[in-house]
Amino acid sequence: xxxxxxxxxxxxxxxxxxxxxxxxxxxxxxxxxxxxxxxxxxxxxxxxxxxxxxxxxxxxxxxxxxxxxxxxxxxxxxxxxxxxxxxxxxxxxxxxxxxxxxxxxxxxxxxxxxxxxxxxxxxx
Amino acid sequence: xxxxxxxxxxxxxxxxxxxxxxxxxxxxxxxxxxxxxxxxxxxxxxxxxxxxxxxxxxxxxxxxxxxxxxxxxxxxxxxxxxxxxxxxxxxxxxxxxxxxxxxxxxxxxxxxxxxxxxxxxxxxxxxxxxxxxxxxxxxxxxxxxxxxxxxxxxxxxxxxxxxxxxxxxxxxxxxxxxxxxxxxxxxxxxxxxxxxxxxxx
Numbered sequence: 001x002x003x004x005x006x007x008x009x010x011x012x013x014x015x016x017x018x019x020x021x022x023x024x025x026x027x028x029x030x031x032x033x034x035x036x037x038x039x040x041x042x043x044x045x046x047x048x049x050x051x052x053x054x055x056x057x058x059x060x061x062x063x064x065x066x067x068x069x070x071x072x073x074x075x076x077x078x079x080x081x082x083x084x085x086x087x088x089x090x091x092x093x094x095x096x097x098x099x100x101x102x103x104x105x106x107x108x109x110x111x112x113x114x115x116x117x118x119x120x121x122x123x124x
Numbered sequence: 125x126x127x128x129x130x131x132x133x134x135x136x137x138x139x140x141x142x143x144x145x146x147x148x149x150x151x152x153x154x155x156x157x158x159x160x161x162x163x164x165x166x167x168x169x170x171x172x173x174x175x176x177x178x179x180x181x182x183x184x185x186x187x188x189x190x191x192x193x194x195x196x197x198x199x200x201x202x203x204x205x206x207x208x209x210x211x212x213x214x215x216x217x218x219x220x221x222x223x224x225x226x227x228x229x230x231x232x233x234x235x236x237x238x239x240x241x242x243x244x245x246x247x248x249x250x251x252x253x254x255x256x257x258x259x260x261x262x263x264x265x266x267x268x269x270x271x272x273x274x275x276x277x278x279x280x281x282x283x284x285x286x287x288x289x290x291x292x293x294x295x296x297x298x299x300x301x302x303x304x305x306x307x308x309x310x311x312x313x314x315x316x317x318x319x320x321x322x323x324x325x
Binding site for chain 1: 180265287290291294312
């Protein structure tokens with residue numbers, strides 16, 4: 001249960017509510033802002049809607065167990081691709097081979113921080 | 125609970141569509157309309173989409189991507205390969221149309237269409253199809269519902285987004301010699317499932 005807090009405290013700060021005008025909250029910090037741009041361009045198409053079993057960061061139930069994993073696992077799955085227990089398939093680099101490892105990691109950082117944001121929001 | 129409710133509706137509609145209701149004809153509960161056209165379309169789509177999802181995951185993802193024991197190919201006969209998920213869906217719709225011709229109380233049709241079809245016969249034809257496919261492409265996550273009159277008959281038409289869920293969907297469409305669009309990316313709405321139900325019984 002510490003994992004969501006970990007992602008928040010190490011990676012972001014809650015934004016002022018006035019800045020929240022979309023479900024894809026803009027989180028503070030240069031890395032998360034870069035990650036958000038990459039996430040919107042490459043990951044949002046599936047993760048924003050749960051397409052093909054992609055976990056939606058606005059759904060706390062889907063993300064609590066994922067954030068309890070070592071973040072290296074999330075990075076590895078995002079960079080190299082991953083088959084889920086129901087034979088769902090996460091394509092390597094979200095299907096965008098032009099992304100560098102670091103860019104993929106920053107998108108993961110944003111998605112994990114966004115999920116942590118919604119988990120914290122639900123607990124309040 | 126919500127999922128169970130949806131499943132029960134889907135099973136009920138599937139049974140009715142299959143003609144099982146005729147076995148108990150005379151019972152008002154089974155002969156009088158008890159489901160809206162929208163609910164029926166949503167239930168039909170739920171069944172279609174779930175079947176296609178399972179084919180994609182348990183057959184294509186597992187055998188082609190994960191275990192690597194066979195390929196999936198548009199030219200599945202020549203390549204001795206699995207049919208693509210979109211082909212599986214299209215073959216199903218063609219078989220339903222053929223079988224429905226012999227069933228008096230089964231009146232619906234469905235098809236996979238696109239504003240950017242590789243095969244021109246899969247382009248939208250009616251105004252509702254054109255408007256609906258444009259709507260779902262511009263409003264991702266939403267469905268489109270409308271009534272239309274064709275050949276003097278009224279129909280309820282529902283259109284659901286068809287999204288590119290695997291890199292091969294996107295690359296195949298972008299690279300195909302007949303494609304009118306080459307900049308699809310993963311997660312894009314590439315077309316739509318059109319379900320049409322007559323309103324006049």
